[in-house]
Amino acid sequence: MSTSIAPSTTAPTSAPSRQVGAAGRGSPRRRNEKAAYIFLLPWFVGLLFTLIPFGASLYLAFTDYNLINNPNWIGLDNFEEMLTDEDLLQALKVTGIYTFVGVPLSLLAALGVALALNKGIKGLKYYRAVYYLPSLLGGSVAIVMLWRYIFGNQGIVNAVLAFFGVDGPSWVSDPQYALSVLISLHVWTFGSPMVIFLAGLRQIPIMYYEAASIDGASRWRQFVSITMPLLSPILFFNLVLALIGSLQTFTQGYILSGGTGGPSGSTLFYNLYLYIEGFQRFDMGYASALAWLLLMIVATFTAANFLMSRFWVFYDN
Amino acid sequence: MSARLSHPSAPLTRRGFNHLVVGAGTAGAIGLTAACAVEPEDVEQEPADSDEPVELNFVWWGDAGRAEVTEAALDLYRADHPNVTITTEYQDSGPYKDKLATRIAAGDAPDLMAIRRDQLREYGDRGALTDLRTIEGMDLAGLSEPVLAPWDVNGELIGVPAGLNTIGFIIQTTVLDEYGIDLPDGDTWTWEDLATMANAITAASGGSIYGTAYEMATVANLYVWVRQHGEDLYTEDGQFGASETTLQAWFDFADEMRQAGGFPPAGFFDGTTSAAEASYIAQGRTASQIIPTNNFKSYNEACGGTLALLRIPGESTAPRRGQSIDCPHLWSISSQSSYQAQAAELLSFLTNELTAWEAMGTTRGVPPNAEVAEGLLPNLETDDVTATEYILGLQAEDLPPAFADPVGATEIQSKLADVAVEVEFARITSADAAAQLVATANDVLAG
Numbered sequence: 020m021s022t023s024i025a026p027s028t029t030a031p032t033s034a035p036s037r038q039v040g041a042a043g044r045g046s047p048r049r050r051n052e053k054a055a056y057i058f059l060l061p062w063f064v065g066l067l068f069t070l071i072p073f074g075a076s077l078y079l080a081f082t083d084y085n086l087i088n089n090p091n092w093i094g095l096d097n098f099e100e101m102l103t104d105e106d107l108l109q110a111l112k113v114t115g116i117y118t119f120v121g122v123p124l125s126l127l128a129a130l131g132v133a134l135a136l137n138k139g140i141k142g143l144k145y146y147r148a149v150y151y152l153p154s155l156l157g158g159s160v161a162i163v164m165l166w167r168y169i170f171g172n173q174g175i176v177n178a179v180l181a182f183f184g185v186d187g188p189s190w191v192s193d194p195q196y197a198l199s200v201l202i203s204l205h206v207w208t209f210g211s212p213m214v215i216f217l218a219g220l221r222q223i224p225i226m227y228y229e230a231a232s233i234d235g236a237s238r239w240r241q242f243v244s245i246t247m248p249l250l251s252p253i254l255f256f257n258l259v260l261a262l263i264g265s266l267q268t269f270t271q272g273y274i275l276s277g278g279t280g281g282p283s284g285s286t287l288f289y290n291l292y293l294y295i296e297g298f299q300r301f302d303m304g305y306a307s308a309l310a311w312l313l314l315m316i317v318a319t320f321t322a323a324n325f326l327m328s329r330f331w332v333f334y335d336n
Numbered sequence: 337m338s339a340r341l342s343h344p345s346a347p348l349t350r351r352g353f354n355h356l357v358v359g360a361g362t363a364g365a366i367g368l369t370a371a372c373a374v375e376p377e378d379v380e381q382e383p384a385d386s387d388e389p390v391e392l393n394f395v396w397w398g399d400a401g402r403a404e405v406t407e408a409a410l411d412l413y414r415a416d417h418p419n420v421t422i423t424t425e426y427q428d429s430g431p432y433k434d435k436l437a438t439r440i441a442a443g444d445a446p447d448l449m450a451i452r453r454d455q456l457r458e459y460g461d462r463g464a465l466t467d468l469r470t471i472e473g474m475d476l477a478g479l480s481e482p483v484l485a486p487w488d489v490n491g492e493l494i495g496v497p498a499g500l501n502t503i504g505f506i507i508q509t510t511v512l513d514e515y516g517i518d519l520p521d522g523d524t525w526t527w528e529d530l531a532t533m534a535n536a537i538t539a540a541s542g543g544s545i546y547g548t549a550y551e552m553a554t555v556a557n558l559y560v561w562v563r564q565h566g567e568d569l570y571t572e573d574g575q576f577g578a579s580e581t582t583l584q585a586w587f588d589f590a591d592e593m594r595q596a597g598g599f600p601p602a603g604f605f606d607g608t609t610s611a612a613e614a615s616y617i618a619q620g621r622t623a624s625q626i627i628p629t630n631n632f633k634s635y636n637e638a639c640g641g642t643l644a645l646l647r648i649p650g651e652s653t654a655p656r657r658g659q660s661i662d663c664p665h666l667w668s669i670s671s672q673s674s675y676q677a678q679a680a681e682l683l684s685f686l687t688n689e690l691t692a693w694e695a696m697g698t699t700r701g702v703p704p705n706a707e708v709a710e711g712l713l714p715n716l717e718t719d720d721v722t723a724t725e726y727i728l729g730l731q732a733e734d735l736p737p738a739f740a741d742p743v744g745a746t747e748i749q750s751k752l753a754d755v756a757v758e759v760e761f762a763r764i765t766s767a768d769a770a771a772q773l774v775a776t777a778n779d780v781l782a783g
Binding site: 085086087088167171172188189191192193194195277278279280281282283284295298299300301303 | 430433434437438440441458459462463464602603604605606744746747750753754755757758761763
């Protein structure tokens with residue numbers, strides 16, 4: 020397991036050690052960079068194949084392309100249409116709630132479990148794998164199907180509630196609850212940020228805590244004054260990634276609602292709406308315009324994150 | 337690895353961090369979609385009498401059982417046409433629909449394909465499907481005008497029914513026997529009779545089984561209701577023909593039964609049950625429901641052979657007949673295919689050959705060729721005979737015409753699904769739902 024998590028865990032943590040170790044030693048640093056570029060090579064090759072559809076998408080955003088006939092240039096019409104599109108508003112609302120509720124909850128869960136696992140318990144590798152597994156499975160069709168059954172009318176959740184005499188709602192088919200089912204799935208898949216937190220926690224020099232203990236600092240004080248500041252770049256990294264990932268959620272909504280975004284638009288994620296417009300309503304021009312709006316939204320949130328990070332992220336240099 | 341992780345090095349530097357995030361962010365954001373354009377144009381055709389090797393790609397939706405019997409029919413064809421190779425693909429209807437759109441957009445259209453009724457014109461109006469009347473080798477002689485007319489759009493026949501189908505009401509007779517409730521007369525019963533029966537079943541069972549349950553958002557159900565009110569959901573010229581009053585009444589009727597107990601409460605349909613064995617009626621949670629009649633055999637088997645198949649209520653008492661011979665499943669030939677004549681020959685075989693239908697059975701409904709349907713009857717099992725006679729009986733009656741759904745029907749169906757849920761959970765009134773649906777439909781169809 021530890022080898023499979025290597026890319027995500029070593030990436031943020033190995034960078035400083037490389038730089039620290041490289042200072043004043045030119046040759047190993049160059050060797051390291053060379054190795055990095057070799058590892059990045061597949062990504063650069065992939066980028067070429069991405070840039071062509073990227074350009075096509077930009078062009079199609081200004082056309083009325085319907086998947087079958089040639090596209091016609093219609094200027095900014097697609098973007099104007101967005102101004103009065105109620106479905107788009109709903110998609111933004113759903114994606115917004117999912118992101119701003121799900122991301123903090125999942126990061127909180129990830130941090131909590133990482134802190135617990137960092138206590139040096141036996142079988143750490145086993146626990147790390149168990150908690151990480153949902154991250155690998157969470158976006159898969161099978162797990163969303165499973166979730167649908169668990170929260171269905173006759174599912175386990177309602178069976179447990181019935182045991183306590185509570186008549187559970189229809190989690191999947193009630194527009195009031197359907198999104199909460201997916202948020203719970205999102206929180207359950209906290210494993211990926213968890214292993215990154217764990218890696219970050221294990222980097223904090225133990226002498227800081229020893230010194231603080233000698234000075235009589237409480238556990239909470241140590242957490243607030245040592246752990247959080249030193250972990251803040253990791254938290255920031257997780258936050259940025261989780262936000263970008265969350266804004267691009269698709270599979271969960273597609274499977275839970277059978278590709279409709281229902282019940283009554285309650286799981287109409289932005290990317291699902293984009294997909295419906297493109298492949299179900301045959302309006303790929305508009306879908307392309309929506310894709311570019313999403314790009315701008317993601318870019319804006321990421322930029323805002325970076326700006327705000329100045330106030331709370333602590334770097335040790 | 338763990339040794340490196342525990343190495344007491346300093347936390348991440350800003351520069352290293354920025355590199356990481358920019359890389360990860362770009363990779364994520366760049367994964368957005370795009371597509372390439374294909375303009376339908378004349379494709380060079382392989383002559384109909386060609387002996388050259390021909391490879392036909394044939395796709396449909398359905399389960400493994402349907403695939404097995406279809407392959408059996410195709411094997412008969414392959415035996416007679418050694419130069420024709422037929423490659424097949426199938427999957428569930430949802431993914432099928434999306435995959436077909438992608439394939440056609442990519443210029444990789446199948447030669448012969450199943451198309452959903454509500455999407456026929458989405459493709460046909462945009463030139464993706466061939467006019468079947470113009471292809472050499474297409475034998476339409478055995479298909480009557482009423483069978484073909486709905487799919488004859490703008491003077492082009494863009495699909496033929498893969499099988500004739502309609503909807504029917506199934507009722508669990510053991511439940512009626514248990515509570516001493518009479519089975520209604522399917523030829524004369526009204527919607528009020530349905531409500532009376534449903535409410536009585538729920539009351540008699542102490543709420544352990546609901547009298548009836550059918551989906552308000554299933555467009556096939558709504559077609560019948562709207563026609564019975566003297567209107568058409570979609571008119572011949574592609575307009576939305578249902579009035580707000582009629583739609584409101586549709587929502588109100590179920591709502592009244594829901595309040596009286598005969599219809600299950602909001603949230604009952606959770607979308608996790610689609611197979612007959614897992615249906616609510618097979619689970620004993622409802623006593624009656626609406627089904628496509630080609631599924632009668634599987635439902636009856638799942639229910640222990642105790643179902644009665646009735647017409648939809650109101651057929652003999654409403655201002656106009658509501659039921660028509662519909663087919664959710666049509667065959668079309670791609671305008672991009674180089675083997676249109678060969679595809680037409682295969683389609684003719686699947687439509688008009690009794691041996692093909694003997695292999696396939698009624699998995700897609702009753703043969704659209706009446707002669708083949710009659711010929712097939714003696715070979716069918718009892719339940720299929722029931723469903724087939726039901727359709728043949730309807731065919732002999734004076735039914736209102738059916739029309740292909742106009743372009744935009746998919747979006748209107750989404751709206752129907754949305755407002756039906758909103759009404760079910762009492763988040764909007766049935767009047768609002770009807771008004772919203774009409775407004776959306778008019779808006780979508782206008783443009």
